[in-house]
Amino acid sequence: MSGSDKIVVEAISKSFDEMRALDEVNLTAKEGEFVSIVGPSGCGKSTLLYIIGGFVQPTHGVVRAGGKVVKAPGLDRGVVFQEYALFPWLTVSQNISYPLDRIGMPAARQREIVERYLELMGLTQFANAFPRMLSGGMKQRVALARTFAYDPDILLLDEPFGALDAQTREVMQDELLRLWRTNRKTVIMITHDVDEAVYLANRICVMSQRPGRFVAEFDIAHDTSLTREQVVLSDSYRKWRNAVWLSVREQVTGLKV
Template sequence: MSGNIHAPLTSGTATMDPPADQPQLRVASLGKTFSRNRKTVHALQDVSFDVPRGQFLSILGPSGCGKSTLLHIIGGFEQASSGSLLLDGRPVAGPGRDRGMMFQQATLFPWKTIESNVAWPFIVDGHKRGEARERAHELLATVGLSGFERSYPAELSGGMRQRAALARTLGLSPDILLMDEPFGALDAQTRELMQEELTRIWEHSGLTVIFITHDIDEAVFLGDRVLVMGARPGRIIADVDVELGRPRGTTTKKDPQMAEYHSHFWELIRQEAGPQADRNGGSDRS
């Protein structure tokens, strides 16, 4: 990975970082099967990978490859059938605030104002109302939604709603951000703006992100690393570091390397899909 700056050896400050050799998240031989119409479906098979702290990991794959299931398992919402999942060395049991989940839909409560939606996790956590509102205002400013605190979700555009959802998720102070195609339902222009916005916010945050998408350019533009998944059974078919510099922005998208990555991943997906590529009408949106 490029842009990785190592601390000079002379720095004598003691840090509380965990041992550097331990990945933040370790997924080992993860499998997920379920039965549908008395048939066993292998949603995931032997999925293994490590995620170091602070990495932006894109998981790229066609619909039905189990990438969302994988994210749901990491989030603790679903259980794996086999394999193990270690977070900072400890097995994952159920959802937790250390893994902030962002859904495909913004999932804001329509009966709450934007401010109250973002403040809700703080209220649940036992903060006082005024304090929760203050925190919500700060977070809304971070995602560029100042001035819309008193609006209701129905009054905002899809992009603005996802910004609010991002603010709410950041409010959990998670170690890992789990994003399940959060820009998939947005129009093309809004999606590009949101990608740049997310990059900007992430580059200042030091968060670990696992970002699910079926959009090649999105995966490459955002990610330090891209895992490509294949379907039936869902498994990892490629693990590629993205050697684009940081910070990334509008100019990154014009970088000739972007096009190279695009054709590389497209080739992988085309091979994986094989001659039946068009049978389910599942062409990639790129």
């Protein structure tokens, strides 16, 4: 994919006391690219994402986002966590508008954007509901809407659909794909689900057992005119899915096929 480098991870290592979580990790994501990171449980995928987000500092190495060294969280990087991270005392509309208020957006413009994302996410009738009144899938729609609403340059997703039932998960995957194709943000998504990675991403990076480092990379290119069913039944999808799965399995079992 052409375009400027949006995220650059240079020789990142991270240790927690005596445990080394990441070892000399390098990664570059270009503007508008959707990168999925897969690998064994406990290999450091989420730790890497939190370092890119500025929530965790590396032991060694540096991360640049938009050409600037990452030292702390910033509004240029929108983060969606697996557990929604909504404010329980705010309504759906207020949760979505929260970052807009933080950046000083005029109230009238905030209302326009909130209404747009309520409609996009099918949440209009729940605008005044509180998170405790929502299902898991609806909460995740709010979390995605809140992140997309303030238009960050970079989206960081930590297994955003991991806690959802299979039907809701597919709906949310399609919603994310539609929004990404419309907005062309740079996306880095952590997932343990190889099928999800192959369906959504245009590049997949496979991480080793701890200490994590990248051991394989796959470029993915689906025909965007196809339906979901046509994509997952295609020969190319099966080829990529099998190749990525075998790579991950090798890291889990230590057995090379």
